[in-house]
Amino acid sequence: MIEFNHVTKQYPDGTVAVDNLSLKVEKGSLTVFVGPSGCGKTTSMRMVNRMLEPTLGQIRLDGVDVAQGSAVELRRGIGYVIQNVGLLPHRTVVDNVATVLLLQGVHRKEARSRALDVMERVGLPLELARRFPASLSGGQEQRVGVARALAADPQVMLMDEPFSAVDPLVREELQRELRRLQAELHKTIIFVTHDMDEAMLLGDRVAVFGGHGTLQQYAPPEEILARPATEFVESLVGRDRGYRALSFLDAAELSTRPAPVVSIADSATADLPDSGWLLVTTQSGHPMGWLDAAHQRSLNGAEPGAEALAPLGSQLIAGGSLRQALDAALSSPSGQGVVVNSDGVATGVIGVDEVAARLAQVRAAEAAVGANR
Ligand SMILES: Nc1ncnc2c1ncn2[C@@H]1O[C@H](COP(=O)(O)OP(=O)(O)O)[C@@H](O)[C@H]1O
Numbered sequence: 001m002i003e004f005n006h007v008t009k010q011y012p013d014g015t016v017a018v019d020n021l022s023l024k025v026e027k028g029s030l031t032v033f034v035g036p037s038g039c040g041k042t043t044s045m046r047m048v049n050r051m052l053e054p055t056l057g058q059i060r061l062d063g064v065d066v067a068q069g070s071a072v073e074l075r076r077g078i079g080y081v082i083q084n085v086g087l088l089p090h091r092t093v094v095d096n097v098a099t100v101l102l103l104q105g106v107h108r109k110e111a112r113s114r115a116l117d118v119m120e121r122v123g124l125p126l127e128l129a130r131r132f133p134a135s136l137s138g139g140q141e142q143r144v145g146v147a148r149a150l151a152a153d154p155q156v157m158l159m160d161e162p163f164s165a166v167d168p169l170v171r172e173e174l175q176r177e178l179r180r181l182q183a184e185l186h187k188t189i190i191f192v193t194h195d196m197d198e199a200m201l202l203g204d205r206v207a208v209f210g211g212h213g214t215l216q217q218y219a220p221p222e223e224i225l226a227r228p229a230t231e232f233v234e235s236l237v238g239r240d241r242g243y244r245a246l247s248f249l250d251a252a253e254l255s256t257r258p259a260p261v262v263s264i265a266d267s268a269t270a271d272l273p274d275s276g277w278l279l280v281t282t283q284s285g286h287p288m289g290w291l292d293a294a295h296q297r298s299l300n301g302a303e304p305g306a307e308a309l310a311p312l313g314s315q316l317i318a319g320g321s322l323r324q325a326l327d328a329a330l331s332s333p334s335g336q337g338v339v340v341n342s343d344g345v346a347t348g349v350i351g352v353d354e355v356a357a358r359l360a361q362v363r364a365a366e367a368a369v370g371a372n373r
Pocket residue numbers: 011012013015016017035036037038039040041042043044
């Protein structure tokens with residue numbers, strides 16, 4: 001069991017990323033942390049394996065404070081999967097999966113054979129074993145990341161937006177696989193996502209985070225749908241017909257705003273808009289990432305490198321659904337989802353409010369049709 005007891009995390013610059021978080025993840029259950037970008041999900045998760053230390057409060061794993069004992073020892077029992085899985089490019093797939101086992105001193109032959117078993121478990125064809133990561137599809141890469149985390153058979157798994165970078169069809173397949181795996185393996189899992197559908201599908205319990213790392217509700221999915229605890233939760237799950245219905249509505253008539261966009265060459269000196277975020281693009285207009293005031297200052301006039309830019313989040317491609325529009329807004333660090341045309345060039349941004357307004361229009365129109373019948 002994982003227990004957060006009044007955990008607060010304040011970063012050195014004063015940002016309170018997690019505010020007095022208390023919750024329990026039962027042994028063998030899967031808890032999802034869900035909420036918009038910047039609400040403290042990753043920070044909360046990283047305190048479990050001590051990649052970060054809480055400012056206040058305590059996290060217990062099976063009754064023992066994780067701060068006791070060695071961090072290395074602690075992490076041995078915790079698998080960790082992230083969005084861009086960070087596979088070693090010069091090692092074959094099977095050796096990537098075996099990484100942790102090899103670090104633990106398991107002999108190569110034994111490690112490979114266990115790695116092949118776990119590959120099979122997560123639905124990776126064994127003929128991929130000798131290939132290199134660059135030749136894999138996005139979905140296969142994520143599976144290798146999951147297999148690598150599972151190889152040492154940890155009791156606890158931390159999964160930070162593991163499926164967010166793959167396209168929706170592959171995402172659904174990976175979600176199904178994870179449910180099947182979890183039904184067999186009964187790991188204690190914390191799974192982070194900004195996607196409410198994903199949270200509802202995967203979670204035994206779902207923790208909804210609001211701004212500044214405040215927990216809004218912690219309950220099984222059915223209860224969150226039936227009795228959202230706050231207005232914020234209600235807005236995330238949707239009022240009448242729910243979030244899922246958004247998939248069937250296209251975003252064509254969504255009013256987008258002009259993007260606060262600047263090409264990389266000019267980004268160090270450009271004025272920041274009121275939102276405090278600049279969308280940095282290549283010279284040809286392809287979005288690269290978001291730049292905020294603090295990072296812009298630290299550039300001292302030089303072009304930003306990858307580390308200065310916050311990741312874009314998912315993008316709304318012209319012709320997408322309202323669901324993708326909401327996804328884009330929720331996954332963007334600036335709260336503004338990036339809209340791109342079919343060439344991948346940024347054409348504008350949208351916020352959660354615009355998606356909500358469009359949804360209200362659609363519903364009003366439907367109600368009018370219904371009333372005339
Ligand atoms: N190293 C850091 N220093 C200062 N602020 C940080 C740092 N890492 C994250 N933050 C801030 O903490 C808040 C929570 O971030 P994070 O846990 O990454 O959120 P999420 O995973 O929900 O998107 C955000 O406001 C983010 O900008």
